[in-house]
Amino acid sequence: MADPKSYRPASGDIPVNPGVYRFRDEVGRVIYVGKAKVLRQRLNSYFANPAGLTPKTHAMVHTAVSVEWTVVGSELEALQLEYTWIKEYNPRFNIVFRDDKSYPYLAVTLGEKYPRAQVMRGDKRKGTKYFGPFYPAKAIRETLDTLLRVFPVRSCSAGVFNRAQSSGRPCLLGYIDKCAAPCVGRISPEDHKKLAMDLCQFMGGESTKFIKELEGKMAESVSTLEYEQAARYRDDIAALRRVFERNAVVLAENTEADIFAVHEDELEAAVQVFHVRNGRIRGQRGWVVEKVEDSTPEQFIEHLLTQVYGEAAGDDRIPREVLVPVLPENTADVTAWLHERRGSAVSLRVAMRGDKATLAETVRENAEQSLRLHKSRRAGDLTTRSASLLELQESLGLPSPLLRIECYDASHTQGTNVVASMVVFEDGLPKKSDYRKFSITGDAARDDTASMYDVISRRFKNYLEESENMVPMVSGEIDISDAAAKAPARRFAYPPSLVIVDGGPPQVAAASRALADLGIDDIYVVGLAKRLEELWLPDDEFPVILPRASHALYLVQRVRDEAHRFAITFHRKKRSASMTLSVLDSVPGLGPAKREALHKHFGSVKKMRAASTEELLAVPGIGPALAQNLATALAASGSGAPAVNMTTGEVLD
Structure with a gap:
C-alpha cells in the first residue's frame, strides 16, 4: 500500500476553484472520482490526517499513488463532468447503482402502416407513442398480453410479419385471437390503425369509456340470446378491469x-x-x-x-x-x-x-x-455463513474454528438501571435459548468498563463452577432416569470460541482482565467499536479493519446488533418496572406481593392508570379501600401532580 505522503500535492499548488478530481492506482486505473466547490479544501482533507479517515476512505488513499484534478467554471459543470467520468471509468470506490438498464416502456409504433405494440427500452423513436415507465418489465409484458385480448394489435417483429404475409398463414397469436392478423388481410390497414389508437387511448387513461362500451355490447348480446358472445365480452371486461386495477390512481390525475x-x-x-x-x-x-x-x-x-x-x-x-x-x-x-x-x-x-x-x-x-x-438472505445462506466464520477466524489469527460466539453489551440511562446482555451464535446463527441477561448494581455500575468486568466475571465464574461439577464422559450404557435426576442445569457450561464486547480498547481490556483474574487463558476476546466498525484485540495498538463488503464484517455487526437489541429490551423492561414501583410505593397497604400481582395483571403503569376501580378490584388481594387509594395515586402521577401519601397527607417526591 502506498503512503499518501508520497504523492500529496503541495497545498499551494491546488487551486481554490470548483473542479473534479481523480485518484489513480499504481497501474494508472482511476479508482475514485469526486467533485468539489473548493478543490484545495476538499483534497487537503484526504491528506491532513490519513489515520483519522474512515476505513473505506483510508483504503482508497492508500491504494492510490497519484491524484489529479480539472478546474471547471461552475459547480454545475463539475456535476456534469463528475457524472461523465464515473460512467467512463467505473471507479471501484464510487457508489455505483449496478442495475443501470434503461426503463421499459409500452410503445405503439403509430408511424408504421401496421402499428405494432411492444415493450421497448432505449432512446425515443419518431412516430412511436410511449407509455410508462414500467418496472419490472414482467409487469408491462403481462399487461400487454392481457390488453391484446381486447385490442388485438400486431405485436410481432418485422421478420415474423413478412414470413406470415408471404406464406398466407398468420402466427400463433392470430390463431388464438390475440392479433387481428393484418399480415393475411383479416383487417384493413385503416381498421388496424384505429385499433392501435384505441389501445393508446386506453393506456392514456380513457379506460372507463371502453369498459362501458363492452358492457353495452354484453347486454345487447344477452338480449338477443347470444350467450357465447356475451361471455366473451364479459371476459374482455374482466381483463380491462385487471389492467385498470394494476394502475390504480394514487394521486391527482395530472401528477x-x-x-x-x-x-x-x-x-x-x-x-x-x-x-x-x-x-x-x-x-x-x-x-x-x-x-x-x-x-x-x-x-x-x-x-x-x-x-x-x-x-x-x-x-x-x-x-x-x-x-x-x-x-x-x-x-x-x-x-x-x-x-x-x-x-x-x-x-x-x-x-x-x-x-x-x-x-x-x-x-x-x-x-x-x-x-x-x-x-x-446473506445471513441465511449456509455457504455465506461458513465463509464469514472462516474469514473472521483468519482475520483475527485464531487457531480454532469459531463454532460458538458470545457477544456482550451494556445498557443504561445516565447510569441508572444498568443491565447487560449476552447473546450466543452457533455456526453463524443465533441460539436464543442460551441468551442471558444481567442486572448490574453497586460499584460495577459506575461505568462501562466496570460493568463489562462484572458481567464477564459472573458469566465465567459460573462456567468454571459448572465445569468442575460436570460428570466425566465415559463410554458405556447410560441410565436415563438417573442421569435426568442427577444432572444439574448447565446454563454456562459451554465455553465460546470467541467473545465479542461492544466497545473499543477499554472494554476489551476489562473483559481480558476479568478472564485473566479467573485463570482463563484459552478464550479469545475482541471488541467491535461502533464509530469505524473496527475490531480491537487485547494489547494491540492498531485495530483489525475488515473490508467493508466482507462477510465477516456483516457477521460481527449482526451479532453486535442482536446483543444491543437484547440489552435495550431488558433495560426498558427494568426501567418500566422501576417506574411502576416508584408510583406504587406511595400507596399505603400495598406490599411487595400485591405490587407484583398488579404488575403481572396489567403489565404497565399506563394500563393501571387507565383501569377502572372495578378492574383494580379484580386483582387478587386488592380490596375496595386499597383500590380507591391506588386509583387516586395513579391519577395524581399521571396528571403531573405530586403523589400524596393517603394516610398522612404528606407530599411525596
Whole structure:
C-alpha cells in the first residue's frame, strides 16, 4: 500500500476553484472520482490526517499513488463532468447503482402502416407513442398480453410479419385471437390503425369509456340470446378491469413524479423509487448498493439523481416532480441539470404533507424492507455463513474454528438501571435459548468498563463452577432416569470460541482482565467499536479493519446488533418496572406481593392508570379501600401532580 505522503500535492499548488478530481492506482486505473466547490479544501482533507479517515476512505488513499484534478467554471459543470467520468471509468470506490438498464416502456409504433405494440427500452423513436415507465418489465409484458385480448394489435417483429404475409398463414397469436392478423388481410390497414389508437387511448387513461362500451355490447348480446358472445365480452371486461386495477390512481390525475426513498446502515443503502404517471404508479424500482465512499445523505441523493437520470432525456423520462427524502447539497445546480436534461422545468423537493408525503412513507418502508431482506438472505445462506466464520477466524489469527460466539453489551440511562446482555451464535446463527441477561448494581455500575468486568466475571465464574461439577464422559450404557435426576442445569457450561464486547480498547481490556483474574487463558476476546466498525484485540495498538463488503464484517455487526437489541429490551423492561414501583410505593397497604400481582395483571403503569376501580378490584388481594387509594395515586402521577401519601397527607417526591 502506498503512503499518501508520497504523492500529496503541495497545498499551494491546488487551486481554490470548483473542479473534479481523480485518484489513480499504481497501474494508472482511476479508482475514485469526486467533485468539489473548493478543490484545495476538499483534497487537503484526504491528506491532513490519513489515520483519522474512515476505513473505506483510508483504503482508497492508500491504494492510490497519484491524484489529479480539472478546474471547471461552475459547480454545475463539475456535476456534469463528475457524472461523465464515473460512467467512463467505473471507479471501484464510487457508489455505483449496478442495475443501470434503461426503463421499459409500452410503445405503439403509430408511424408504421401496421402499428405494432411492444415493450421497448432505449432512446425515443419518431412516430412511436410511449407509455410508462414500467418496472419490472414482467409487469408491462403481462399487461400487454392481457390488453391484446381486447385490442388485438400486431405485436410481432418485422421478420415474423413478412414470413406470415408471404406464406398466407398468420402466427400463433392470430390463431388464438390475440392479433387481428393484418399480415393475411383479416383487417384493413385503416381498421388496424384505429385499433392501435384505441389501445393508446386506453393506456392514456380513457379506460372507463371502453369498459362501458363492452358492457353495452354484453347486454345487447344477452338480449338477443347470444350467450357465447356475451361471455366473451364479459371476459374482455374482466381483463380491462385487471389492467385498470394494476394502475390504480394514487394521486391527482395530472401528477407526474418520481418518488425516491433511502434506508441505510454503515455498510449498505437500499434505494426505492416509485414512478407515478397520470396519478398512477406505473412502476417501482430498487437497488441495494455498497457504501464504498464517505458521503452525507445529501451527497448520496446527489449521486443517486445524477446516475438515475444521467442517461435519460426528454419529458417522458424525467418527470415534472422529483421527490426525495433530503435535498442534495447543491439543490440549485442539480435542479438546473435536471431542467437541462428534461428540456423543461423540474421541481426537486421533499414531500412534507398530504398524499405525496404518505406515498413517500410507503416508498421508505419498501426501502427498509428491501435492505432487511437483503441482509437476511446473506445471513441465511449456509455457504455465506461458513465463509464469514472462516474469514473472521483468519482475520483475527485464531487457531480454532469459531463454532460458538458470545457477544456482550451494556445498557443504561445516565447510569441508572444498568443491565447487560449476552447473546450466543452457533455456526453463524443465533441460539436464543442460551441468551442471558444481567442486572448490574453497586460499584460495577459506575461505568462501562466496570460493568463489562462484572458481567464477564459472573458469566465465567459460573462456567468454571459448572465445569468442575460436570460428570466425566465415559463410554458405556447410560441410565436415563438417573442421569435426568442427577444432572444439574448447565446454563454456562459451554465455553465460546470467541467473545465479542461492544466497545473499543477499554472494554476489551476489562473483559481480558476479568478472564485473566479467573485463570482463563484459552478464550479469545475482541471488541467491535461502533464509530469505524473496527475490531480491537487485547494489547494491540492498531485495530483489525475488515473490508467493508466482507462477510465477516456483516457477521460481527449482526451479532453486535442482536446483543444491543437484547440489552435495550431488558433495560426498558427494568426501567418500566422501576417506574411502576416508584408510583406504587406511595400507596399505603400495598406490599411487595400485591405490587407484583398488579404488575403481572396489567403489565404497565399506563394500563393501571387507565383501569377502572372495578378492574383494580379484580386483582387478587386488592380490596375496595386499597383500590380507591391506588386509583387516586395513579391519577395524581399521571396528571403531573405530586403523589400524596393517603394516610398522612404528606407530599411525596
